[in-house]
Amino acid sequence: MNFVAMDFETASAQRHSAVSMALVVVRDNILVDEFYTLIKPESYFDARNTKIHGITEADVVDAPKFPEVWEQIKQFYTANQLVIAHNAPFDNGVLRETLGHYGISAPHYLSLDTVRTSRKLYPQLPNHKLNTVADALQIDLKHHHNALDDTVAAARILVTQAEQFGVDPLKQLVKVI
Template identity: 30%
Template structure:
């Protein structure tokens, strides 16, 4: 499966238009402070499994730790003209709160909540699923054999993406879910691990 995508650091006005089956989301941070979001990426999965990705830098309005910059390549100079979190979140939230969201581990939802608290914004009422848990169900043999992190899943499942770029990691998480659907013979609604119903949840389009 090689889904198509729209990649790059795009203006917020170019957000993909839904509805979608689900949306995978990933963030990068400027430091150990989980509220220091400096990049947000989403991967939107349509009913035919076509993936559209969107990525934006975010100015965290705080210092970058050298370790983080070395990891993802984003610095204060990179985000100097980027929107701060309230602006970026204000435009992303209406799309995200209508859909089931996928994160790879629990870090991304915690970072979004931390950033909302830091800026005294209302916490979004979002529906989250964890693609790590989904991958554990689909490929239990990876436990103790590299695990279910994106780096090992990239090798085991032959995924092609640039790790520690929010848009690329979001697309990888979406692809993990799509492959898990085939591996388990179940739809996302069955393997999502949440009883929460999003407003938009499109079924898989059968060929």
């Protein structure tokens, strides 16, 4: 499989408050490249979110705003590109809302949610949170809610699923964004 995995962390409940993001490029089931950045949001920081991911306002004081980040990553969001995430509705929403906040048109791409694939392929799990699925598949998740570690884990989950079950059951769950 060839795809890009993504993950966002946010400063608050506002979907346009991206504070970090990561991308991992997978070619022929091998992780070949990764990208991680902090992002300076134009939003307040909620203590609840900071407690989850540990990123503070001081951490992003010199970080780029999202339009600068977008210039580096927009080539990964094309009509024929598969972009995956664990809980993709959240990450797709953060991307869409952050782009909209800056008046940037949202791209069209193919999306796959590894929460959905995990629910379908591993119904016996007690839940389908990233750390639960990673543990069940013996995938190392170093720091949960670190965007890069979460992205790597999601990519490895999909690669494992493709190897265990084949690509066809996964294709049925691809959505056009």
